[in-house]
Amino acid sequence: MGNQVVMELENVSKKFIMGEYYDSLRDLIPALTGKLLRSRKEDQLSKNEFWALKDVSCQISKGEAFGIIGPNGAGKSTMLKLLCGIMKPNIGRIRVDGTLSALIEVGAGFHPDLTGRENIFLNGTILGMKKKEILGKFDEIVEFSGLAEFIDTPVKRYSSGMYARLGFSVAAHVNPDILLVDEVLSVGDYQFQNKCIERMHTILRNGTTIIFVSHNLKAVGELCNRAMLLEKGHVNSIGETGNIIRKYTEIATGDTPGKKNQDAYIHKVVLRDEKAESVQFETGSKVWADVHIIARKSIEYLGVTFDLKDEKNFVLFGTSTYRLANATFQVDSESKMMCTFELDLHLAPGVFHVGIGLFNYADKKFHDLKTNATSIIIHSERDIFSVGSLNLYPKVTTNLPDGSWTSLA
């Protein structure tokens, strides 16, 4: 991975007007006369304006996969539009080195009356491919979409999934220097989504820089090495994807670091592998979760709970010190303690959230509960031959004679 910077944002800010625009003459004429009297400054907001993005700076290097995440209204869409040049920032500068192609809302350029074949040419050209290039990749595109038999049907007769698949297939075969990717990876069924992610990895290996703007933490976690967290138009933080995802889940669930007036609270939760602190793990590897607790008063009958949730916050697994040791513990006032959970990560690639609770078994209530104390990102070098959140290391045997197996394709 080179250090050559291919995209640079310098104090980029963009403002929008709240409420109605004047889009008919009747409204415009009185508005214009008013506007002429007032002079406007770019860095100041007038009455109805707000900053959709404020002071965003970052550098993206060649060959990097950079994620941009954030809650709704954080400015992600605005960011995308600025990056691909549809909008200009009010303040600041965006420097792009190389060709840029945007994989935004696949099929935006499709026309319903044209056939799949015609739309491939149309959309390919819109995304910046030359006719020769499209001809050369045509079969590959059709094969990727899996729509060979419908390729001469007008796309208006396609299902929405087919539509999106064809759109993604075209877009995924554009070879720009920088590729902007929107939520498009969440199209199609599970299988096609995996295919999309795989394709992204291939594109990355070919040296393309990918900027990925998404809500899909799993996809961001799998694809990106660095990410930016946007919050209400400001950059919350930029850094290694795992940490950024953890910060995101913190602001998303409103967890705040230990309230100081509690009798006891969870100071921090640290995940590590054999060697060092990390949030990224290979499927099947071991993780140690160190839970640091601070007690203000002495408390008896304490226990620490641990749970693991998938991306949709569905609890996959839960345990506690009480279950594991069949006993509670007690802490002294003004003391610190740490307990470590050791777990085998039999999980499929994706993002998982760890919840930690500090439970008092005497009065049956939590002293502290962090529903999203940290996140775990699971990677897999190889295909795990399965779908779902878990990795149960499947193998298969049958009593069929040899030769009963035929490979498809």
Added chain:
Amino acid sequence: MQEYIREFIKYKSLLYVITWREIRIKYKQSVMGFLWAILMPIFIIAAGLFVRFAISRLTGKGLDFSQVASIAVKATPWAFFISSVRFATNSLTGNINLVTKIYFPKEIFPVSAVLSQFFDFLISSLVVITLLFFGRIGVSQYLLWTIPLIILLFLMTMGLGIFLSAANLFLRDVKYIVEVFLTFAIFFTPVFYDASFAGNLEWLILLNPVAPVLEALNACVVLKKGPDWSWILYSAAVTLAGLWMAIKFFKKLEPIFAERV
């Protein structure tokens, strides 16, 4: 301006594909298909003939074939002009998806709108040429002037289309105004009549920059004489100035298209 033109040329394959799309969509799922491109000007010519016939009955003067030829020669480019302006006006609002999602020079939309109408114009021109051939209008060296005249008309239409497409994106009233304007424009343009028809007020008719072009086409094809140079120069000057301003206007507004749709 050079920069705009350079970028526009860079995206020429996109211009080609969008134009092709417009042409393709227009005739898909229509039984008549490309026949429409021929029928529309025939309707306009028929309407013109009806008007001319009524006039000749009123004035008592006869109607000869050269007058029929004049109407065909003027009505076909006129049909191109009005359908292009109408189509170009809606070209940005009709492609909102692409305007707000993907970056490329957006004047491709109005220009391809005009180009796709120009394709129809070429087809209907074949009808007119056939008509002139069977009417034994004959040829002259002045026929060569039709090419620069048609280019002039094309640029004029393009300038207007570029301006109106952007204006319509910001003010949706524009398309209604354009509609009214186009409906009545035929009365103020010498399509069904000649500019000389207006007598002393001929200059007023010719102030409309489309008028000298139509008159000149008629002169070159039917009357076998050269165009009226002073008026053609006037028309060309208006066209170039208009096109330049339209592009400036369009490019100034282009960065805020995505915000204002």
